Amino acid sequence: MNVTWDPKKALWKASKEYMVIFAILILGIVFSIASPYFLTINNMTNILLQATTLSVVAIGQAMVLLTGQMDLSLGQNVCLTGYIMAYLMNILEWNPWVAILAGLLTACMVGAVNGFLFAYCKIPAFIVTLGMQNICKGAAKLITNATPISRLPDEIAFFGRGYLWDAIPISVLIMLFLYVIIQFVSVKTKIGRQFYAVGGNSEAAFFAGINKKAVYLVAFTLAGLFAGISSVILISRLNSANVTNGNLYEFDAMISCVIGGISMTGGKGKVVSSLFGAVFLILFFNGMTMLNVDPFFQDVLKGMVLIAAIGIDVLRNRQKQA
Amino acid sequence: MEDRIALRIDEITKEFPGVRALDKVSFEINAGTVHALIGENGAGKSTLIKILAGIYMPDGGRILIDGEEKHFKSPGEAQAAGISVVHQEIKLAEPLTVAENIFLGRLLYTRLGLVDWKGMYRASREMIEGLGMDIPVDTPVERLTVAKKQIVEICKAIHRKSRILIMDEPSATLTEKELKVLFHIVRKLRKEGYTIIYISHRLDEIFDLADDITVLRDGRHIRTTPIGDITREELISLMVGREMGNEFPKEFYPVGEPILEVSHLSTKGFLKDISFQVKKGEVLGISGLVGAGRTELARAILGIDRVESGEILYKGEKGNWKNFRKSINAGLGLVPEDRKLQGLVQIFSVKENICMVAADKVIEKGIIRDKKKEEYGRAYINMLNVATPGTETEVQYLSGGNQQKVVIAKWLMQDSELLFLDEPTRGIDVGAKVEIYKLINKLVKEGKTIIMISSEMPELLGMCDRILVMHEGRLMGELSREEASQERIMEMCV
Structure with missing residues (x-):
């Protein structure tokens, strides 16, 4: 708490922090005017559902970004664990709950291996997770020769297709619940602050007695876990595991985080802001589709959004230094 | 040695939001001397150096080099006018060789337009030997000690035909032995006619090395004087702006097991x-x-x-x-x-x-x-x-x-x-x-x-x-x- 409270400054700070929310509103209004199909309950639900699986991955990516690293394996981790769970449920006819547990464990393992190789073997995170991305991609295809596994047991349907009072998707509630928890953990618990400290200056964190290797390990493992949770929701919603599940989620999650104000250099930003980033991203491309923008051109746009978002991050840091 | 003024700083003012970092600072530096610049942190030394180096532009005032008014808009312009800075945190391209660093941005080329490694190695070796040093010129800079990196920086400045060398706390990370070497080099450069602006917190070495001294405090020029005309105690109280008392206020307490x-x-x-x-x-x-x-x-x-x-x-x-x-x-x-x-x-x-x-x-x-x-x-x-x-x-x-x-x-x-x-x-x-x-x-x-x-x-x-x-x-x-x-x-x- 500072001695003086300047309302103008506070407003400016708030506007910077909540820029994404303004952007979402403006985008929403523009699309609503431009397309009659945009502002329909059906489309809004659709956007929310798509944003849900992405933003659960973005939570994990946010934690890794806070420590100053990145995880490029998250998307394919979603794909692989989806296949493993579907395979166990449908082909081996395991109890679906046990299959989900096995899937989540695999997802954690993938994350833990990333974290271990990075923190303890000192291989750059970029390389480790890029390698892991390919390992997951290949392993997923090996399981069923790249054919989809569809019609999953009814027990798991509610994760992705269930509704509370026939209106609110269960998956959205799960996602919101996870955000509340992780936002709380990141601000109010020791490990949360250690993510920030290690990302802010890993050396200084070490010399303050923080076990930074363990912190990295935890961050990557949790990121894996969230990829797994996202995967459960995704296979349930699509009622199938297939090779395109989670495709490019790692990048989209990264864009979401950066748009939300989480710094690529670590130690800065709010986990919850990645949710707004994800909604913005999905909204943007949904609107583009509604306006019949060429899907190939949408890819071009997405690349531009990523560069722009990171450019803004760089600019923000530069302003601080001046 | 004639008393020629190498650098005149005339009413230099620089403001940052909320602070006046330099307030109409004026003083002169004689050519071929070692001029110490001292003051507490926040006195304005760094800001002044950055202005001289072309990193900041002053809000008011003039800089005159050999009587000629200069306004630097970039570090390149300051270097072209003959000012080089050896920064406290040395800025060299660490993985590159000593020779490449000395010639950075102005490599030598053969007639075919290829990089003239031989020529650069020879010239670098001569420069380093000229300072009475021995550093292998084909070593990557990252393998050198801080002291040797400083020497590379100095050679870089010499190569750029700088006449005014600003050394920003060069001694902060050196050992006593390395310090002696640095002093030797500084004296040698002075003999060859270079003007050196020397910034340091250590008063001992200033009394050892400098010809003149300028004290800054809170962005103001306090005094410029030949070093012989001031005592250590006076200097400290000028810097701090009050009587300091003991530099090492050691107290003794009983010691246990x-x-x-x-x-x-x-x-x-x-x-x-x-x-x-x-x-x-x-x-x-x-x-x-x-x-x-x-x-x-x-x-x-x-x-x-x-x-x-x-x-x-x-x-x-x-x-x-x-x-x-x-x-x-x-x-x-x-x-x-x-x-x-x-x-x-x-x-x-x-x-x-x-x-x-x-x-x-x-x-x-x-x-x-x-x-x-x-x-x-x-x-x-x-x-x-x-x-x-x-x-x-x-x-x-x-x-x-x-x-x-x-x-x-x-x-x-x-x-x-x-x-x-x-x-x-x-x-x-x-x-x-x-x-x-x-x-x-x-x-x-x-x-x-x-x-x-x-x-x-x-x-x-x-x-x-x-x-x-x-x-x-x-x-x-x-x-x-x-x-x-x-x-x-x-x-x-x-």
Whole structure:
């Protein structure tokens, strides 16, 4: 708490922090005017559902970004664990709950291996997770020769297709619940602050007695876990595991985080802001589709959004230094 | 030598939001002299240098080089006008060779338009030998010591035909021996007609080296005078703006039982058979050249580096700790040598940094209590007189001395009983140094024990009860406060 409270400054700070929310509103209004199909309950639900699986991955990516690293394996981790769970449920006819547990464990393992190789073997995170991305991609295809596994047991349907009072998707509630928890953990618990400290200056964190290797390990493992949770929701919603599940989620999650104000250099930003980033991203491309923008051109746009978002991050840091 | 004015600074003013960093500063620098520029942190030295180097543009005033008015819009323009800066934090392309660094941006080419390696190596070698030095010109710069990197920077400036050389705290990270070499080079350059602006916090070397001196304080020019016309005491009071009293306000308190006993400590490939003990309430100094193993000794004791053999007894119990956290929990602590990189998370607030070691104290039932964080932050800011606008201010905006207080506060909050201070006053100004020394007194008075590693001998001689001298990983000997002198330490550590 500072001695003086300047309302103008506070407003400016708030506007910077909540820029994404303004952007979402403006985008929403523009699309609503431009397309009659945009502002329909059906489309809004659709956007929310798509944003849900992405933003659960973005939570994990946010934690890794806070420590100053990145995880490029998250998307394919979603794909692989989806296949493993579907395979166990449908082909081996395991109890679906046990299959989900096995899937989540695999997802954690993938994350833990990333974290271990990075923190303890000192291989750059970029390389480790890029390698892991390919390992997951290949392993997923090996399981069923790249054919989809569809019609999953009814027990798991509610994760992705269930509704509370026939209106609110269960998956959205799960996602919101996870955000509340992780936002709380990141601000109010020791490990949360250690993510920030290690990302802010890993050396200084070490010399303050923080076990930074363990912190990295935890961050990557949790990121894996969230990829797994996202995967459960995704296979349930699509009622199938297939090779395109989670495709490019790692990048989209990264864009979401950066748009939300989480710094690529670590130690800065709010986990919850990645949710707004994800909604913005999905909204943007949904609107583009509604306006019949060429899907190939949408890819071009997405690349531009990523560069722009990171450019803004760089600019923000530069302003601080001046 | 004729008295020609190489550089005239005329009414230079520079404002930043909220502060006037330089306020109509005017003085002259004679050609072919070493001109010392001194002042506390925040006096405006760095701003002035940045203006001379073309990094900042002044809001008012003029710079005249050899009587000609100059307005630099970029560092390139300043260099073209003959001004080069050897920065405190050396800026070289680390993986490139010495020769490439000297010729950076102006490589030599053969007639075919290819890089003329032979020519560059030859020219670099001549330049380095001209300074009476010997550095292999095909070595990557990253493998050189800081002292040698400085020489590369100087050669770079010579190659650019600079006539005015600004050296920003060149001595801050050098050992006594390296310092002598640097002095030799500076004198040589002066003889050859170079004008040198020399910035330093160490008054000894200024009296040793400089011809003239300019004192800045709070952005104002206080005085420019030949060095012979001013005494050390006058200089200090001009810098600080008040009478300073004792530079080393050492107080003596009764010393207790041995608290830490190290016997036959060795680490793989570095420390060799080190034995010593510290008593409760003592201030023990560790002296030696950079690279003598002083920091490594602290790291080994604290469980950061692996101990190969030997025993550490802490309060009579075996203490060969497996990692840093364990030694912290046992009651030890470390204020690391690099404040910026190792001491603080620059983008964190003051209170967040203070609460980083003893994080458990602000946690109740697994949840961090902001109120407690605020309380602790405020308490230590008051106790240590940290000059900060508030607990929420990011530490990067504090001065060096105040940042160091924040680092120390972390360990006070942890209640560490035995504190290693590694170069605790590096790069901080005279006034803040005295405050750190007083803080050491206060800690000792409370029964805490201090082990101080320092390259500044006067501070070891002034503040310690006993001094250990190290050389190449070995303990060369021990001197009591009465026995110790600069000469005796030097004899032991070479």
